[in-house]
Amino acid sequence: MQCKCGITIPTKAKFCPECGTSAPVETKIEIQPIKQVSHILTVNEASVFLKISRSKLYELVSQDAIPWFPVGSHKRFLTQELLDWAKNRGRL
Ligand SMILES: [Zn+2]
Incomplete structure (x- = not known):
């Protein structure tokens, strides 16, 4: 520059x-939110993304209260699904 x-x-x-x-x-x-929209998040990344603790995230997962999907024995999250979930949940 x-x-x-x-x-x-x-x-x-x-x-x-x-x-x-x-x-x-x-x-x-340096933040490019549009490029991150379809990213897959690990449990650690999803808890940071949602600004909640990992234990709280596990609680939501165990209640199936949050969209996630398994990859082998690992839990994964889609950024877009978390965003949609967050938006819709505010209206329930
Ligand atoms: Zn100068």
Whole structure:
């Protein structure tokens, strides 16, 4: 990313090392929610995604209160299904 002072700002830098100007907004955006929509999540990732503890997630799974699917002996979650579940659950 080129700063207006002419120096190239490192990709992860928040400020130009030369003049101190804030780096252009584009370089700060690292979250790409659209690309994550169809991702498959592990139990750990799903609990982080839902911002709940793993034990709470296991509780929901054991009650079949949340969409999940088995891969062998492992439990997996689809990001899109969790989002749909979260949306619909608010209306019940
Ligand atoms: Zn600069």
